[in-house]
Amino acid sequence: MSIKRRIIELLRAGDFLTAHEIIDVLGLDCDERCVYKHLRHVARSVWRCSGGRERLVMRLPYCRRCGYVFTNLEEPWKPSKCPRCGSRLIEPQRSL
Ligand SMILES: [Zn+2]
Known part of the structure; x- marks a missing residue:
């Protein structure tokens, strides 16, 4: 299975994940x-495969x-x- 495929399956399964968590889990x-x-x-x-129904x-x-x-x-x-404040404590983006 390609990495792309595995990421899709993983995100379908459930939680919002950070890039770091995706690396860990897979x-x-x-x-x-x-x-x-x-x-x-x-x-x-x-987006493309679902004809715009899934994203x-x-x-x-x-x-x-x-x-x-x-x-x-x-x-x-x-x-x-x-x-705004110059802090580097950024909560990373999560994907689902
Ligand atoms: Zn800030």
């Missing part, structure tokens, strides 16, 4: 950046210090720093 041999790349493909193919849902990342939410997020990735 035992993937790649880093978070690589998972985000896969997630972008997953998002596209889920990858993202819970947006937010700052753990001031609560700033990264709403300008088009695609899965991990912001490194909060634009």
Whole structure:
């Protein structure tokens, strides 16, 4: 099964997961950046294969210090720093 396929099955099964959790659960041999790349493909193919009825849902990342939410997020990735307070304590984006 391809990594993309396995990610789709995993996300279908249940919980919102961070890139890091996806790596853990699937035992993937790649880093978070690589998972985000896969997630972008997953998002596209889920959308396409279902004729628009199904989509990858993202819970947006937010700052753990001031609560700033990264709403300008088009695609899965991990912001490194909060634009409002400069904190690096960013709760990562989760996918379902
Ligand atoms: Zn902040």
